[in-house]
Amino acid sequence: MGGNYTSSADLNGGLLQHLPMDSIDGSITEDVSVNSINGNLFNITNIVEGKIGNGLEFNGTNSYININNVRNYINSNQEISININFKLNDVSGLSSLLGVNDSGGDDRLLLFIYDGYVRLNTNGTDYDAVSVVTSINTDEWYNLSFNYYVDGTTEIYVNGIDQELNADTILSFSDTDT
Numbered sequence: 001m002g003g004n005y006t007s008s009a010d011l012n013g014g015l016l017q018h019l020p021m022d023s024i025d026g027s028i029t030e031d032v033s034v035n036s037i038n039g040n041l042f043n044i045t046n047i048v049e050g051k052i053g054n055g056l057e058f059n060g061t062n063s064y065i066n067i068n069n070v071r072n073y074i075n076s077n078q079e080i081s082i083n084i085n086f087k088l089n090d091v092s093g094l095s096s097l098l099g100v101n102d103s104g105g106d107d108r109l110l111l112f113i114y115d116g117y118v119r120l121n122t123n124g125t126d127y128d129a130v131s132v133v134t135s136i137n138t139d140e141w142y143n144l145s146f147n148y149y150v151d152g153t154t155e156i157y158v159n160g161i162d163q164e165l166n167a168d169t170i171l172s173f174s175d176t177d178t
Contacts, residue, residue: 016080019065022054023047029056029065039065051085051141060090064099082146091116091136097144111146111156118144118156118163134158 018033024047028038043063047054058064084097091113098111110121116136136142136158147155156163 017067020053021056022050024056037067039067041065051087051143055085060095064096079150080148084144084146085141086144087139087141088113088136089138091138098146111144118158120154120156120165133163134161 015033015035017031017035017037019029019031019039021029023030024041024044027041029041031037031039041056041063042065043059044056044065046057048057049055056065082098086097088095092115095113096110097113098109100109112119112121113136118134118136134142143159145155145157147157149155154165156165
């Protein structure tokens with residue numbers, strides 16, 4: 001048995017958004033999926049060498065990407081996965097990676113690094129879950145995957161390693177989330 005096999009997949013099937021973040025067009029980073037859900041940039045002006053291609057440099061205090069109307073795309077009846085490549089130049093204190101707020105501006109989901117470890121805060125509570133599996137170091141690239149399941153459970157992987165969160169976290173998305 002031998003031979004060459006070719007397989008193709010529709011990478012846009014089920015893909016909500018893809019922000020490669022390797023260019024800035026005014027104050028947006030362009031979504032290259034079929035949905036065109038661009039990210040609005042705040043206090044981000046530098047393009048730097050990224051893990052794959054280029055990336056955007058965040059200042060660590062008040063730079064972020066805002067994606068409006070997330071609630072139009074995410075609800076409690078669908079599973080989601082979010083993938084982030086990141087490299088930090090400081091791991092002391094708090095470095096936010098992902099935040100989802102409700103319409104009142106309160107945190108519903110906050111995924112962040114605190115003192116070198118991944119932490120997850122859901123539904124506005126204190127640290128719901130802390131990973132002690134992978135220590136995050138400065139000036140190293142990491143790939144973080146966050147998975148949300150319809151039963152409200154979550155998983156976090158860093159460089160493909162399950163972070164075995166120290167708490168059962170239940171997350172609820174509703175039509176009031178943004």
